[in-house]
Amino acid sequence: MATTSFSELERVNRIGSGTGGTVYKVLHRPTGRLYALKVIYGNHEDSVRLQMCREIEILRDVDNPNVVRCHDMFDHNGEIQVLLEFMDKGSLEGIHIPLEQPLSDLTRQVLSGLYYLHRRKIVHRDIKPSNLLINSRREVKIADFGVSRVLAQTMDPCNSSVGTIAYMSPERINTDLNHGQYDGYAGDIWSLGVSILEFYLGRFPFSVGRQGDWASLMCAICMSQPPEAPPSASREFREFIACCLQRDPARRWTAGQLLRHPFITQNSTDYGFKSS
CATH class of the missing domain: 1.10.510.10 (Transferase(Phosphotransferase) domain 1)
Structure with a gap:
């Protein structure tokens, strides 16, 4: 995915909350594609923000069929927001696989x-x-x-x-x-x-x-x-x-x-x- 404008994303619904952030299902209006948007809480110090951005930049280079893809990153209103591949069936928490x-x-x-x-x-x-x-x-x-x-x-x-x-x-x-x-x-x-x-x-x-x-x-x-x-x-x-x-x-x-x-x-x- 090419670099996306934050204004092109429309929040559909919240799909989860975890340590330090909330994840939303979002629609990319120009293409109709669904993504997950992770909003990382808090106004971070510059040094912490820099480290987080550096990590996310590295993760944008990660490209493997068994790793959730990191597409883009936005620094919006003091919050770091990460655009991720949307996995439509959710997590494996609570699943039982006896075979x-x-x-x-x-x-x-x-x-x-x-x-x-x-x-x-x-x-x-x-x-x-x-x-x-x-x-x-x-x-x-x-x-x-x-x-x-x-x-x-x-x-x-x-x-x-x-x-x-x-x-x-x-x-x-x-x-x-x-x-x-x-x-x-x-x-x-x-x-x-x-x-x-x-x-x-x-x-x-x-x-x-x-x-x-x-x-x-x-x-x-x-x-x-x-x-x-x-x-x-x-x-x-x-x-x-x-x-x-x-x-x-x-x-x-x-x-x-x-x-x-x-x-x-x-x-x-x-x-x-x-x-x-």
């Missing part, structure tokens, strides 16, 4: 998007079911880069506490683990594993609810053994989840390695979720 073949298709799509982002030195930092969107073509895409950070040698490591604690890795919640080192790529893989296991089980895979208080979630995630797929699942799926949910982040598989895991490669037929 492994369609779950493998979905997982492959998310992994493909994550592999692309990680290769571009982008860590998402908030992978969770509500940030995985689907459209009527059954394409699954990673969304919400409001908290992503572009990693480069010149930048600070991932030490700002953003994201949803329920899906955070143990070493991110408790910095005493792993000698205070945090690998954002491995953190994304943990969050992916928790999300995929939740889809399979139809519930949050820890002993507490994901809306539980901070202390209960911290105990469940940091003090107990990582959750496992049940014995009734295939060996391939159980091992796949184990490769994601290693307590030691150095032992977690990368997105590239997981794309070659038998759970993904042996279920390569399209069972309802379109693969990229």
